[in-house]
Amino acid sequence: MATKKKKKMTKKQMRRRKQKRILTIEFSVLVILLLVLFVWVKFGKLDFNALRNLTTNNLDEDTKELLSGYTNIALFGVDNRSVGDYETGNSDSIMICSINNDTKEVRIVSIYRDTFMDVDGEGTLKKCNYAYNHGGVENAIEMLNRNLDLDIQNYVTVDFYALAEAVDSVGGITLPEGLGEEEAGYVNSYIPEVASVTGKAANMVSAGQTEMDGVQAVAYCRVRYTSGGDFKRAERQRTVVNALVDKVKEANVFELNDLVDGILPYISTSLTTKNILGMATAMKDYTLADTHGFPFNLRTETYGKNPGSVDVPCTLESNVSQLYQFLFNEEHTASSELQEISDKIVNYTGFTESDAVDYGY
Secondary structure, three states: OOOOOOOOOOHHHHHHHHHHHHHHHHHHHHHHHHHHHHHHHHHOOOEEOOOOOOOOOOOOHHHHHHHOOEEEEEEEEEEOOOOOOOOOOEEEEEEEEEEEOOOOEEEEEEEOOOEEEEOOOOOOEEEOOHHHHOOHHHHHHHHHHHHHOOOOOEEEEEOHHHHHHHHHHOOOEEOOOOOOHHHHHHHHHHHHHHHHHHOOOOOOOOOOOOEEOHHHHHHHHHOOOOOOHHHHHHHHHHHHHHHHHHHHHHOOHHHHHHHHHHHHHHEEEOOOHHHHHHHHHOHHHOEEEEEEEEOOOEEEEEEOOOOEEEEEEOOHHHHHHHHHHHHHOOOOOOOHHHHHHHHHHHHHHOOOHHHOEOOOO
16 A cells, blocks of 8 residues: 655645644743742742851761751741741740652651750850850850760751741641640640731630631640640640641642741741752652650759750760751761760750659650
């Protein structure tokens, strides 16, 4: 059977096809340019803070290789009673977000704000939240690296407004358990101040309530005078993070746009646009595997006005070993710097592993 001859295109048809190809290419380029423009407009609102090369302990090669497989980011929530001021302030919320680069599994650890640590690299033992207020974010990250044998080089800091806006942008959050009677009372006592600082509405809560708006969520994160004290407050903060992650993963593109527009001007970070876009594109692959508080084994003691009531790790070295198991599922041999700090805390307090108290959190 004879093959059918292709009909020869006229010059006019060839010109039209060429124009169509050019238009298609131009359209693709235009879309790419618009996306780039969108990204730069969005991220131009963010307070980028390029950090110097932050110091770490003399970690052995095996530890360095292990840490290279994870993205570890310090998360700080500052209580400075002002919006957008990240230079100082009590870091009432200190967390480490650890992302497994291969599996995209995420684990979050709350560092109790009253944990007894070396806060300046000169052997000064104080509550760990002292570091941010007296040396800014770089000092706070180096404090974490020094006391935990980590190599954190990036951070995200938020304030009252950023958290409240994030929650509101996704339509509020749902707590897995309702508010207790005592909790509700404390939340309501904080709501007027949070509303005043953020400029948002002050809607009171009631016992048993599970749905929360932004102001209510921030107030809930601040409660620490119920049973469990600061340990329970850190747990509440992780609960809010879990609930927020759940809502973000379910959000549509319009809600995500509102979230980005709402919180970017109120975040300070060392993460670059490339870092953020890389994580954003993989968001659906991330799974929040587990959260925990640090130290794992501790006891609370008071030593006069300075340093006051502190959470003593029993011991710091053994707690860091547990931290490595939790975050990386690996054994850890402490660096000489960590051993020295741990021994100094033991000498100051007299507490070893057998002195830890189980507070139930």
